[in-house]
Amino acid sequence: MLITAFGLLAAVVPSAVAGHGTLRLAEGEWSGTLTFMAGFSGDAGGGGSVSADGLQTGDFHLDVTGDEITGLYALTGAADAVVDMPFGGGTGQGTFNGIGDVLGTPDVPVLHLTDGEVTVVVQVGSTSATQVFDVSDLVPPTELQIQRVHCGVASGSWGREEFITNVSEAGLTPRVTQGSFTAFATDRVTQEQVDDLLEAMQDWFRAWGDVLFGPGVSANSDVDELPPVDTGALMDRMVDAVETLNNFSRFTECARELIGEGQIEEWESGIALFMGMSIQAILAQNNVDAIMVDVFARVAAATGAIGEGSPFPEFAATTEEMLRQEAEEILQASAQTSGTDAAGTPCTASSPCIPSDDPDAGLMIGRGARMGWEYTVGGETRPAIEWAAP
Amino acid sequence: MTSRLASLVLVMTLLAGCGGDDATPITTVPGTATTTGTASGTDTSVPGDEPGGEHAVDLPALLGLPEITLLTPMSGGGTRPILEWETVDGAAGYDVALNGPGGGIYWAGWATGTSIPVGGEPLIDPEFSGPSVSEGMTWSVAAYDADGYLVAISAMRPIAP
Numbered sequence: 001m002l003i004t005a006f007g008l009l010a011a012v013v014p015s016a017v018a019g020h021g022t023l024r025l026a027e028g029e030w031s032g033t034l035t036f037m038a039g040f041s042g043d044a045g046g047g048g049s050v051s052a053d054g055l056q057t058g059d060f061h062l063d064v065t066g067d068e069i070t071g072l073y074a075l076t077g078a079a080d081a082v083v084d085m086p087f088g089g090g091t092g093q094g095t096f097n098g099i100g101d102v103l104g105t106p107d108v109p110v111l112h113l114t115d116g117e118v119t120v121v122v123q124v125g126s127t128s129a130t131q132v133f134d135v136s137d138l139v140p141p142t143e144l145q146i147q148r149v150h151c152g153v154a155s156g157s158w159g160r161e162e163f164i165t166n167v168s169e170a171g172l173t174p175r176v177t178q179g180s181f182t183a184f185a186t187d188r189v190t191q192e193q194v195d196d197l198l199e200a201m202q203d204w205f206r207a208w209g210d211v212l213f214g215p216g217v218s219a220n221s222d223v224d225e226l227p228p229v230d231t232g233a234l235m236d237r238m239v240d241a242v243e244t245l246n247n248f249s250r251f252t253e254c255a256r257e258l259i260g261e262g263q264i265e266e267w268e269s270g271i272a273l274f275m276g277m278s279i280q281a282i283l284a285q286n287n288v289d290a291i292m293v294d295v296f297a298r299v300a301a302a303t304g305a306i307g308e309g310s311p312f313p314e315f316a317a318t319t320e321e322m323l324r325q326e327a328e329e330i331l332q333a334s335a336q337t338s339g340t341d342a343a344g345t346p347c348t349a350s351s352p353c354i355p356s357d358d359p360d361a362g363l364m365i366g367r368g369a370r371m372g373w374e375y376t377v378g379g380e381t382r383p384a385i386e387w388a389a390p
Numbered sequence: 391m392t393s394r395l396a397s398l399v400l401v402m403t404l405l406a407g408c409g410g411d412d413a414t415p416i417t418t419v420p421g422t423a424t425t426t427g428t429a430s431g432t433d434t435s436v437p438g439d440e441p442g443g444e445h446a447v448d449l450p451a452l453l454g455l456p457e458i459t460l461l462t463p464m465s466g467g468g469t470r471p472i473l474e475w476e477t478v479d480g481a482a483g484y485d486v487a488l489n490g491p492g493g494g495i496y497w498a499g500w501a502t503g504t505s506i507p508v509g510g511e512p513l514i515d516p517e518f519s520g521p522s523v524s525e526g527m528t529w530s531v532a533a534y535d536a537d538g539y540l541v542a543i544s545a546m547r548p549i550a551p
Contacts, residue, residue: 301498372493
């Protein structure tokens with residue numbers, strides 16, 4: 001569940017869509033809606049006047065591949081017209097049904113009507129007449145003007161200029177003209193996906209907490225009060241945490257925006273804290289070898305459980321000190337207190353030697369040197385690197 | 391426990407192979423640099439070395455291990471430079487450590503390739519918080535074999551923005 005949520009959020013939104021101000025539809029499938037609302041009024045001749053208002057709505061679906069668009073759209077609309085003449089008046093109702101292709105480029109999609117029909121019902125007095133017009137060839141291609149593309153949602157306007165031009169050329173006055181569209185990338189990050197992730201992360205931390213503190217027990221930063229832990233289960237959680245933390249860095253900008261400011265940092269802090277607690281708990285009840293100390297130190301530093309970048313400096317220092325002490329014990333166990341070292345220097349209890357061919361000792365000296373640790377062996381405290389054989 | 395430890399190493403190894411570059415590391419938590427107490431802050435300079443020089447701590451010589459050659463310039467790469475080094479035969483992965491001015495660990499990453507950006511990932515937005523390089527830091531790389539032992543190590547080299 002968690003990984004699925006991460007996958008959806010981390011991989012699905014094409015970068016071109018994620019960018020601010022990129023007025024271009026990114027590769028992939030898009031679906032959207034079209035709305036057009038307009039009216040006009042004017043002289044009907046013979047001292048009369050005419051006015052009409054209408055609304056069209058529709059939807060479209062398109063594929064963007066490279067610099068090409070292929071898609072389909074459908075529109076339906078209705079308009080009411082009123083004609084006032086000195087000798088009387090009349091009303092009319094028109095309906096429109098049309099389908100067509102969406103072609104053009106990802107920058108400028110174009111609606112091409114292929115099949116359109118207008119039905120007009122005119123009522124004058126008690127007489128009504130119905131006429132049907134095939135307008136398939138009368139409607140010119142109309143551009144969708146993209147004005148905003150952000151996180152898989154594109155919006156803009158269409159048809160307004162064409163309508164104004166046509167109506168004006170007919171000697172009429174356009175009014176309330178508004179054509180808009182909204183398109184959604186089918187693979188965009190959605191709020192639902194983010195909500196799923198938020199819930200999954202809560203469950204995930206709860207499950208880790210159950211292993212650390214016991215089921216249903218809230219977090220307690222004092223490791224001495226923790227119950228005995230299931231080391232295997234805890235290490236499984238640590239493995240999962242490393243993977244989870246890595247997924248955070250793959251979130252797209254849009255995913256981060258939907259997840260909310262500061263939320264990812266909170267999760268990172270939570271992982272750093274739980275990782276530190278887990279390491280402390282394992283060290284407290286297990287004998288660990290050199291490789292384990294080294295891996296724990298590496299994982300702890302990589303997750304912020306220790307180190308100068310840790311969100312919990314004091315707790316991190318405690319964890320790091322426990323790791324250092326474990327490393328020190330391993331070094332002490334390897335110390336040679338008799339004979340001579342490779343350079344012929346005598347090895348004594350107060351001035352022990354660390355064999356240069358002991359890989360565990362080498363691992364701990366290397367780790368300690370890179371962590372800035374000191375080790376005390378045989379009562380003598382030195383920076384880690386100074387325990388290396390000369 | 392060994393299998394779990396192997397898993398921990400493996401998951402870091404496998405994740406290091408994901409993504410666009412040859413190395414996609416684990417990232418650490420960004421934060422404010424602080425002193426880490428008794429475990430950190432040791433002056434790791436070695437007598438005879440020039441402060442801030444190329445080999446402030448000559449780990450390879452002292453540990454008797456082959457030296458990993460670090461390729462990233464000591465400055466000029468910005469606050470999140472890409473750290474690069476030469477490949478090591480037999481290395482299963484590389485542990486990269488960035489140490490703060492006090493000598494303590496500041497950030498660590500794991501890579502199966504021979505480069506890693508500071509902070510782990512090339513960040514999408516520079517406004518995002520994350521580890522970064524500042525004056526007085528050093529970095530080093532340790533190569534591990536499949537059993538988890540060191541096979542080579544670099545010197546601790548200064549790095550600045």
